[in-house]
Amino acid sequence: MKKNIVLSVENLHVQLGKRMINQDISMDVKEGEIVGIIGPNGCGKTTLFNAISGFAPIDTGLISINGEEVNNFTPHQRARKGLSRGFQNVGVFKEMTLEENIIMAIEQAEQLPWYWMFSRQEKKQVEKRVDAILDGVDLLSHKQSLAGLLSGGQLRLLEMAKLHALGGSLVLIDEPTAGVSPVLRGELRNAIAQLAKKHGRTIVIIEHDLKFLFDLVDRVVVLVDGKKYMEGKPKEVQNDARLREVYFGT
Amino acid sequence: MGYFYTIFARFLASLGQGVGGQVSFSMAGIFLLSLPVCFSFSAYTMAILHKKFAVVLWVSIIIALFLTMMLGALFSYTYTKVSKDSFTVLCLGSILAFDAFVRSFDSFTGGVLGISGILRPESIRTLPALVQFSFFVLIVILVAQYLVLKSPMGRKIRAFKEHPVALQAFGVSQKSVISFVIIGGSLLSGISGLLEVFRIQFLDPSFGGIPNLIVLVSISILALKPKVKAVVLASMLVVFLPELISFLDFPSALLGHLRVLLYSVLLIVLIHTISGKSQFQKREI
Numbered sequence: 001m002k003k004n005i006v007l008s009v010e011n012l013h014v015q016l017g018k019r020m021i022n023q024d025i026s027m028d029v030k031e032g033e034i035v036g037i038i039g040p041n042g043c044g045k046t047t048l049f050n051a052i053s054g055f056a057p058i059d060t061g062l063i064s065i066n067g068e069e070v071n072n073f074t075p076h077q078r079a080r081k082g083l084s085r086g087f088q089n090v091g092v093f094k095e096m097t098l099e100e101n102i103i104m105a106i107e108q109a110e111q112l113p114w115y116w117m118f119s120r121q122e123k124k125q126v127e128k129r130v131d132a133i134l135d136g137v138d139l140l141s142h143k144q145s146l147a148g149l150l151s152g153g154q155l156r157l158l159e160m161a162k163l164h165a166l167g168g169s170l171v172l173i174d175e176p177t178a179g180v181s182p183v184l185r186g187e188l189r190n191a192i193a194q195l196a197k198k199h200g201r202t203i204v205i206i207e208h209d210l211k212f213l214f215d216l217v218d219r220v221v222v223l224v225d226g227k228k229y230m231e232g233k234p235k236e237v238q239n240d241a242r243l244r245e246v247y248f249g250t
Numbered sequence: 251m252g253y254f255y256t257i258f259a260r261f262l263a264s265l266g267q268g269v270g271g272q273v274s275f276s277m278a279g280i281f282l283l284s285l286p287v288c289f290s291f292s293a294y295t296m297a298i299l300h301k302k303f304a305v306v307l308w309v310s311i312i313i314a315l316f317l318t319m320m321l322g323a324l325f326s327y328t329y330t331k332v333s334k335d336s337f338t339v340l341c342l343g344s345i346l347a348f349d350a351f352v353r354s355f356d357s358f359t360g361g362v363l364g365i366s367g368i369l370r371p372e373s374i375r376t377l378p379a380l381v382q383f384s385f386f387v388l389i390v391i392l393v394a395q396y397l398v399l400k401s402p403m404g405r406k407i408r409a410f411k412e413h414p415v416a417l418q419a420f421g422v423s424q425k426s427v428i429s430f431v432i433i434g435g436s437l438l439s440g441i442s443g444l445l446e447v448f449r450i451q452f453l454d455p456s457f458g459g460i461p462n463l464i465v466l467v468s469i470s471i472l473a474l475k476p477k478v479k480a481v482v483l484a485s486m487l488v489v490f491l492p493e494l495i496s497f498l499d500f501p502s503a504l505l506g507h508l509r510v511l512l513y514s515v516l517l518i519v520l521i522h523t524i525s526g527k528s529q530f531q532k533r534e535i
Binding site for chain 2: 087092
């Protein structure tokens, strides 16, 4: 069965100030795929995410989400079109409880009416969903804690739970292992894999920990100096001589 | 009893404005220093329409509140177009600009002499009736605030203060949150201005202004927690505390100045002790 293209980027150019950050980048991501983006620091990975999610203005090129061109859409409009974005500095609200963070995501995903919390039945249903989502990342026991009290790794897990609750068909995750202990990296990998395999999300992920990434993704896009250097299966990328030199010094 | 009613009416007017301050300053992190302008603007608009253009009092009130909301919409639009720092300076400037406007256009505003003999509506002509009416209005405002705090909008406002970029990634329009906070805050300030002018039945350029701003900021800093009781207690403290001075043996001419001095000292103490938690002027990430 032919899979739909969830994200399409065509000939994207992004210039910030006088510097061209992304040059002529094209890529397609198919439904249910996990695609990794790697490249040296400053090669324009996060800028590419910012351009896709509408936080950075693009010069030329075309971005489509689920077949719809979104170039002129604001970030929140793109989110409503099914794009969920995780951030390098964790996009959760630390002054809110874990429960409130997930409730906010559910409210947006399901467009609940403003008075939903005054309906006992609705409240029960939302509570059940919150519990299930937090349990999925092993954070249910912290439900009433402020998110700011969590460790770096737990914050990342909460972000994964939030991205799950938001329900977008396309999920962008930026450096999920930053500040995460090796113990929690396994859990984080499972959470991301579940988003794709169990919940059918399409995922694009930026990551510096190549072992973590290669174990997780179906395909890798390599950026060098703002341009797409190559694209292929993790094995193919690992065997590329120039990349081995850049990343592994061999 | 008259003293009690006067103080209670002042408390209610301050509380109304305090709710607007709490939502904008403490919850949304928007340093909306233009609230005193809205406080004065609604009172002057109502008084001018009623006294100079003979518009029916209740109609003047409704028009005044509508125009105050429009003024809020203008501030809201400005907030989306300039930096946070510029917006703060612009709001402060608007207080001075409004003061200059009131003093200059004396054919409408009465200039430095002001507008005297402002009548209350028939149904709230006496002070006790005004206090009862104000109390009813404030109950409605506090119930509305409670509902907002519990609702998705309450969470969006708090999220906007902490991480506006992540909020957009949730699919929430920043503009909708900004408009809600600034227009809502301006309306509440306008309502408070009307309650206050009906209490004192007189308007001059000192109505609202910097002393009012100091009271408002003090209440907002004290009411850091997004709870209704926080703003009620903060308003109580800020309004009733300076009343202790009136029981001391000071010349009556000095009392007003001493009250402002006390508010200023209170504000400095608050800024030193708890305002750090409010993260005013936090930049977007």
